[in-house]
Amino acid sequence: MNHIPQQLKDLPRWVIWKIEHVRSDRTTKVPYQAKYPQQKASVSNPATWATYDMAMDAAADPDVAGIGIVLGCLGDGRNLCGVDLDGCMFDGAMNPEAESIVNALPTYWEISPSRTGLKSFGFGKKPDNAGAVCTDASFERIEVYDSGRWFAVTGHKYQGDTVEPIETPLAGVCLEWGLSREKPQDAPQPILGRSVDTSGAEDRAAAYLATMDPAIEGASGHSSLFKAACAMAWGFDLGREASIRLLAAEYNPRCSPPWDLGNISERREFERKVDQALQAKHEQPRGHLLNDVEFAAPAVPINTAALLANAAARKAAPAPAVEPMPEPSKGGMAKRLLQPPGLLGRITGWINATANNYQPEFALGNAIAFTGAIVGRKIATENDGRTNFYCVGLGASGSGKDHSRKQIARLAEASGVLHHLAGEDVTSDTAVLRVASENPSVLLQLDEIGHFLSANKSRNASTHEMKIVPLLTKLFTSANVSYRGKEYADATDKPRVDIDQPNVCLYGTATPKQVWDSLSTSQIEDGFIGRLLIFTTGNNDPDWRNHDDKTPPRSLIEAVAAWSQFTPQAPEGAGNLVQAKPKAMRVPATAEATEILERFRDDARAAKRKLLDKHDPTYALWVRAAEQAWKLALLASADVPQGGMTIGREAAEWAVGVTDYLIRDLIAHTAGKVVDSAHQRDLVDVLASIRASGIKGTTKSDLLRSHRKIKARDMEDILKRLTDEGVVAVQLIGHDGAGRPANHYTAV
Numbered sequence: 001m002n003h004i005p006q007q008l009k010d011l012p013r014w015v016i017w018k019i020e021h022v023r024s025d026r027t028t029k030v031p032y033q034a035k036y037p038q039q040k041a042s043v044s045n046p047a048t049w050a051t052y053d054m055a056m057d058a059a060a061d062p063d064v065a066g067i068g069i070v071l072g073c074l075g076d077g078r079n080l081c082g083v084d085l086d087g088c089m090f091d092g093a094m095n096p097e098a099e100s101i102v103n104a105l106p107t108y109w110e111i112s113p114s115r116t117g118l119k120s121f122g123f124g125k126k127p128d129n130a131g132a133v134c135t136d137a138s139f140e141r142i143e144v145y146d147s148g149r150w151f152a153v154t155g156h157k158y159q160g161d162t163v164e165p166i167e168t169p170l171a172g173v174c175l176e177w178g179l180s181r182e183k184p185q186d187a188p189q190p191i192l193g194r195s196v197d198t199s200g201a202e203d204r205a206a207a208y209l210a211t212m213d214p215a216i217e218g219a220s221g222h223s224s225l226f227k228a229a230c231a232m233a234w235g236f237d238l239g240r241e242a243s244i245r246l247l248a249a250e251y252n253p254r255c256s257p258p259w260d261l262g263n264i265s266e267r268r269e270f271e272r273k274v275d276q277a278l279q280a281k282h283e284q285p286r287g288h289l290l291n292d293v294e295f296a297a298p299a300v301p302i303n304t305a306a307l308l309a310n311a312a313a314r315k316a317a318p319a320p321a322v323e324p325m326p327e328p329s330k331g332g333m334a335k336r337l338l339q340p341p342g343l344l345g346r347i348t349g350w351i352n353a354t355a356n357n358y359q360p361e362f363a364l365g366n367a368i369a370f371t372g373a374i375v376g377r378k379i380a381t382e383n384d385g386r387t388n389f390y391c392v393g394l395g396a397s398g399s400g401k402d403h404s405r406k407q408i409a410r411l412a413e414a415s416g417v418l419h420h421l422a423g424e425d426v427t428s429d430t431a432v433l434r435v436a437s438e439n440p441s442v443l444l445q446l447d448e449i450g451h452f453l454s455a456n457k458s459r460n461a462s463t464h465e466m467k468i469v470p471l472l473t474k475l476f477t478s479a480n481v482s483y484r485g486k487e488y489a490d491a492t493d494k495p496r497v498d499i500d501q502p503n504v505c506l507y508g509t510a511t512p513k514q515v516w517d518s519l520s521t522s523q524i525e526d527g528f529i530g531r532l533l534i535f536t537t538g539n540n541d542p543d544w545r546n547h548d549d550k551t552p553p554r555s556l557i558e559a560v561a562a563w564s565q566f567t568p569q570a571p572e573g574a575g576n577l578v579q580a581k582p583k584a585m586r587v588p589a590t591a592e593a594t595e596i597l598e599r600f601r602d603d604a605r606a607a608k609r610k611l612l613d614k615h616d617p618t619y620a621l622w623v624r625a626a627e628q629a630w631k632l633a634l635l636a637s638a639d640v641p642q643g644g645m646t647i648g649r650e651a652a653e654w655a656v657g658v659t660d661y662l663i664r665d666l667i668a669h670t671a672g673k674v675v676d677s678a679h680q681r682d683l684v685d686v687l688a689s690i691r692a693s694g695i696k697g698t699t700k701s702d703l704l705r706s707h708r709k710i711k712a713r714d715m716e717d718i719l720k721r722l723t724d725e726g727v728v729a730v731q732l733i734g735h736d737g738a739g740r741p742a743n744h745y746t747a748v
Helices: 052-058 096-104 167-176 201-209 221-235 240-254 264-279 304-316 342-353 360-374 402-415 429-438 450-454 463-477 512-516 521-525 554-565 591-613 617-622 625-636 649-670 678-692 700-706 712-724
Strands: 014-023 026-032 066-070 079-086 108-111 118-123 141-145 150-153 157-159 379-381 390-394 441-447 482-484 498-500 503-510 532-536 585-587 728-733 742-747
Touching (some): 014 052, 079 096, 079 167, 118 150, 118 167, 141 167, 201 221, 201 240, 342 402, 360 390, 360 402, 360 503, 360 554, 429 441, 429 463, 429 498, 503 512, 521 617, 532 649, 591 625, 617 649, 678 700
Parallel strands (some): 390 532, 441 503
Antiparallel strands (some): 014 066, 066 150, 079 118, 108 118, 728 742
């Protein structure tokens, strides 16, 4: 690897790769993340890339075949491109046509992993109209890429020591080998403003474009631009030039950051999305959006009178006969807590009724976060508590964690409220801010959330990962005020982002180990963990139930749509500010509900003081217990959007029960697992192994085999500390047969 140019080593665009079978007779190279070697990397998501050193460390694993680098825009005016000459070497001899290409591109070339081909790396881009693959050579094929691809890197130098600019000679190679129909222009033509459109199609396309998510760096931005390009060039059949003009004038200014269209590389990248949209295969016919004129109309017509009548009927009528739900497994939440009142209960029940793997804790957590986003900024407690909730579902892989997320997405689409759902690839604080500024009441549904929680403890975490949790904390505390964003030196290019009453909700999933291993004393005491509602499943292997129909019922669709379209009565003179700065409707609590909730406040204070006296950091989990209970009671009181709502006894008792259970369950699960260093983590893991060995005990040799990452000297230190503290007892036990006696460690 010593021959890899330092220019490549300095780029934070590295991945690792593994060999995987795609058929019994064929394998392929698959990119994985150096930071999380069990998770695949994506060429469109910088959060999955790493530094060269991190990639090299990860490549030491015998399951890893090698390292690679992602091609594309480097953000400093340069673009990393690559040329792959497949099958151009045979028994060490170079194909003459391939040799001519190598000589035409004076940059770093290396031998590929198969040792039958060559790869080069250079700075520049291929011509706009150039294809990627040529099979007309006398060897296997020529491939040219400048984005959207990664190349394996071997360090087996063939020619050249440094990466050089090759855009001009690369254009000649593309032209010579039929990848380009004509020579590229030396300078980009200016992108003009919108032209007059006599048919009205361009104005209608602009209206449609305004409803599409902007491209956000770190949140699948290239994919968002491609979708917008498909809508313009294919859906509205505007053609290439008109599509580029419209995207530049109406869409690009909303992107974060916008493409610099005065830069030739960025302009080509921007325009290439339109070319790709025109060349892609589409399910819909060309021009299919031309007849779709109702861009801003509600997706679901609402009959509020019928909703009120249905709500009254539900309260008066006995429960309908439905398939009985399984009882929660031992150790899970009580059944009464899994069936909340109001719209929340109806959503939870529908998710459970359609589940193949019955996981009621996950259904409840996801439903809380979704309902909180739908009614967000519309209702509040009398103390101005809001419905922003951060929920986490913990379960083993394959336990059914994804069902609730899929059902929430189905319900949102059917109800016309997809604008309340963010994409699932939100991987930076910038992306979170942009999503919240576009729609201040929004739900983030994230898989593997444990990585964000552990970012502050990991030396390998990227900067944007480390910023997500602090931002979520600030947004949580700003739900009833205005969040004022970060000030930048250049306010023109990077203006401050302010959000009035951000109601950001979160539902993330992870395995228990991911979360428990991420916890530290500081994380608990700084309050973020105390803001989470963590739902652990009572059954990691539920029985399979066959439920093919996942369609939400009409009554549920209408109820969700009604809340999304509901606007509390605006204060006099508010005018157009009612949407930008809404005034949430205050929902009073009955005297009985108030007594229940305030009694819980006293109980939470007592529990906090008891733990504080013991210097137990989990005292912080009780700090916001009463606040969470009040907010949950408010959420459970939301059924049909109307005036005169109240928080009653049923909602209060349910909210107190859920809050109390979740906090005590979290304390029980974290007992002995909260650590602040890798050494403490090793100590906790070793102690767990000793306890698992029972009265028989275990030896140092056995422990080293079970914990291969712990060195022998460190293991000695851990065992000495555990015995000195009286947590572990040690006894010298001889063998019945040959061999020396050994120390056996047992838990006290």
